[in-house]
Amino acid sequence: MTDVTDGVLHTLFHSDQGGHEQVVLCQDRASGLKAVIAIHSTALGPALGGTRFYPYASEEEALADVLNLSRGMSYKNAMAGLDHGGGKAVIIGDPEAFEPTRKTELLLAFGRAVASLGGRYVTACDVGTYVSDMDVVARECRWTTGRSPENGGAGDSxxxxxxxxxxxxxxxxxxxxxxxxxxxxxxxxxxxxxxxxxxxxxxxxxxxxxxxxxxxxxxxxxxxxxxxxxxxxxxxxxxxxxxxxxxxxxxxxxxxxxxxxxxxxxxxxxxxxxxxxxxxxxxxxxxxxxxxxxxxxxxxxxxxxxxxxxxxxxxxxxxxxxxxxxxxxxxxxxxxxxxxxxxxxxxxxxxxxxxxxxxxxxx
CATH class of the missing domain: 3.40.50.720 (NAD(P)-binding Rossmann-like Domain)
Structure with missing residues (x-):
């Protein structure tokens, strides 16, 4: 897989990853962001799924998790009767290890990464991310849900x-x-x-x-x-x-x-x-x-x-x-x-x- 330099997203297509439409590796050196966004399907509409922030042991482990999770979101959204396909994102790292200012910068960089997909993927909370985090992501990305009521969202899902x-x-x-x-x-x-x-x-x-x-x-x-x-x-x-x-x-x-x-x-x-x-x-x-x-x-x-x-x-x-x-x-x-x-x-x-x-x- 191609490395990703500051602010640049390389979209990768693989036939051996469970039929995913798009896999994006994201890196922002200034904030320390390392993330993967996986879009499994947009057959029913824009891919929808949360962002997991977790200290994976390796990038390979993170990739395997996001591929499984995004595929599961396609099935979940279909069974729920939603007009959305399946997608997921993972941020590699321990969310509790980042001091507040650096974490904010990281989430803003992640928001820019999601926004660059032009609405093909809509993000939300998952393990390791919270409503307050989605409020930060939404400052850079309008395709963000799970925000606080004060910021136009629904709050804790x-x-x-x-x-x-x-x-x-x-x-x-x-x-x-x-x-x-x-x-x-x-x-x-x-x-x-x-x-x-x-x-x-x-x-x-x-x-x-x-x-x-x-x-x-x-x-x-x-x-x-x-x-x-x-x-x-x-x-x-x-x-x-x-x-x-x-x-x-x-x-x-x-x-x-x-x-x-x-x-x-x-x-x-x-x-x-x-x-x-x-x-x-x-x-x-x-x-x-x-x-x-x-x-x-x-x-x-x-x-x-x-x-x-x-x-x-x-x-x-x-x-x-x-x-x-x-x-x-x-x-x-x-x-x-x-x-x-x-x-x-x-x-x-x-x-x-x-x-x-x-x-x-x-x-």
Whole structure:
């Protein structure tokens, strides 16, 4: 791949990266920006997806992540019924390691990089970026969502992301146990940060028994100080082995369902907010073989992208919440399609999303 000099973007096309339309490497030496923007598809409209700010071990790791994430956004936006394709961006680095002035300069440089794409990619928040960051990016780029209400935006999208995951859980309960409630069910939440702590509130309000874990002790402490009845597992390895577990909700980074975790998972259902939960192809079959119902991640966690997409047209929270509530029906439809076709739910969701994108490409 070609290096990128200050302010210059080299657009790279590769046939071996999952069918992506465009991959852009961005570098601004003055601010320290190193980023990758990946546009997977614009079949349904401009690519929409958040910006992840994360200390990747290598540029190759960052590239692999952004390619997977952007592809997932194409499927997520299609299943959410949005007129948007899929895109994603990653900024390489630890967001907490930048002093405020330097971080601002970096985000402004990133905004210029996104703006140079002329609206083919619309950005928003993701892991490591926040509403305040999008306010800075928007100073250089009008194709920015997830801004604060004071700056014409919708604010924190994690609220509706959690609400959508909760609807996916209700649909899973309806499908498996015949009742769309989590009352009396034991639910394990791995990651109680931006999205996870909102999800815990929904679960407790619905009468669920909740167990949590997080690599950040302060995130767990925020939960237990408000809700001392919430149990705490030492780590994810202990969480997934919790006795009597009904639902497991991965709400941190991707790859939570893999060759090590699936064989020891005690839950009957997996439904969480994390993107790219399946570590590799075939994991969805491993889950099905163990009779574990999997609610596809990009279906149930679409509440946030529904919100930021609405921001482009004048945000209305009630309208967005109504759209996000439809995740319940969409999840049930996927389970029904999976049963009818004799395939795992993940494959059923892929078929439905691919059909919508294919129809959009037809002349």
């Amino acid at each position: 994690s609220v509706l992301t959690a609400f959508g995951v909760f609807q996916g859980m209700r649909a899973s309960a309806q499908h498996l146990w015949g009742d769309p409630t989590l009352r009396g069910r034991k639910v394990a939440v791995a990651g109680v940060g931006k999205v996870g702590h909102h999800l815990v509130e929904h679960l407790l309000s619905d009468g669920a028994e909740v167990v949590v874990t997080d690599v950040r002790p302060e995130s767990v402490r925020r939960i237990t100080e408000l809700h001392p009845e919430v149990a705490v597992a030492a780590d994810t390895a202990a969480l997934i082995r919790t006795e009597g577990l009904d639902i497991y909700a991965p709400c941190a980074l991707g790859g939570a369902l893999n060759d090590e975790t699936v064989p020891v998972l005690t839950a009957r259902v997996v439904c969480g907010a994390a993107n790219n939960q399946l570590a590799h192809p075939g994991v969805e079959k491993d889950l099905a073989d163990r009779s574990i119902l999997y609610a596809p991640d990009y279906v149930v966690n679409a509440g946030g992208v529904i919100q930021v997409a609405d921001e482009l047209h004048g945000f209305d929270f009630d309208r967005c919440r109504a759209k996000a509530s439809k995740i319940f029906d969409t999840t049930l439809a996927i389970f029904a399609r999976a049963k009818a076709d004799g395939i795992p739910p993940a494959a059923a969701a892929d078929r439905i999303a691919e059909q919508r994108m294919a129809e959009a490409r037809r002349p």
